[in-house]
Amino acid sequence: MSKIGIMGGTFDPIHIGHIQLANQALTEKELDFILFVPNHTPWMKHDRAVTKAEHRAAMVELAIEDNPAFKLSIVEIDAGGNSYTWQTLEKLKEQYPEDEFFFILGADSLLSIEKWAHPEKIFINAVILAAVRDDCDKAKLDKQKEKLTEKYHARIQLLSMPPMDVSSTKIRQEFYNDSQIRNLVPEKTATYILQNHLY
Ligand code: ATP
Secondary structure (H helix, E strand, O other): OOEEEEEEEOOOOOOHHHHHHHHHHHHHOOOOEEEEEEOOEOHHHOOOOOOOHHHHHHHHHHHHOOOOOEEEOOHHHHHOOEOOHHHHHHHHHHHOOOOEEEEEEEHHHHHHHHHOOOHHHHHHHOEEEEEOEOOEOHHHHHHHHHHHHHHHOOOEEEOOOOOOOOOHHHHHHOOOOHHHHHHHOOHHHHHHHHHOOOO
16 A cells, blocks of 8 residues: 655646645655646636646646656646546545545645535545645644544644745746746746746
């Protein structure tokens, strides 16, 4: 039985916060590998245009290709339409019936997970690994963990990662010059962004 980490996201673009989060989960929880799963259409982010899925997947692929423990899964992109984590986990269960899933997320996602479709199905199929982020402190995260554990019997473990002040929103919205972009996203991804004039 393998311990498989699952990192879902829009990855518009993937950045060093995502990579740091995945690395922390991999080492702290001794996972066998991590699947990065870019969504097709993030239905909770309908208020803005999202970069084409092919570009987002390509950026992920370039960011992780040198790490044998990181793999790209295009299960959500192939499915098309709105992406729902509960559905993705059920599909991945068919591919990996013997294995244990660890869904990796940042504090903002843990705080909003009850707004996602069928959170109870997510909690059945995966242990949740959550990291602090931005101004969400540990006390707030502890409280949310307690609430979800009581309400859904969720299995939630907090990762001991120092907060990293980076987000895809900032990368999209702020004006960064080429060398600043290279500090926020992995090297090959940065080259891809600049060559394709994505942001
Ligand atoms: P956006 O700014 O567009 O909302 P994002 O930077 O939050 O994007 P997503 O692709 O939506 O990136 O995130 C995927 C997962 O990674 C989410 O669970 C999110 O909480 C987590 N994550 C992203 N950035 C960080 C960070 N700096 N620290 C911890 N977790 C993070």
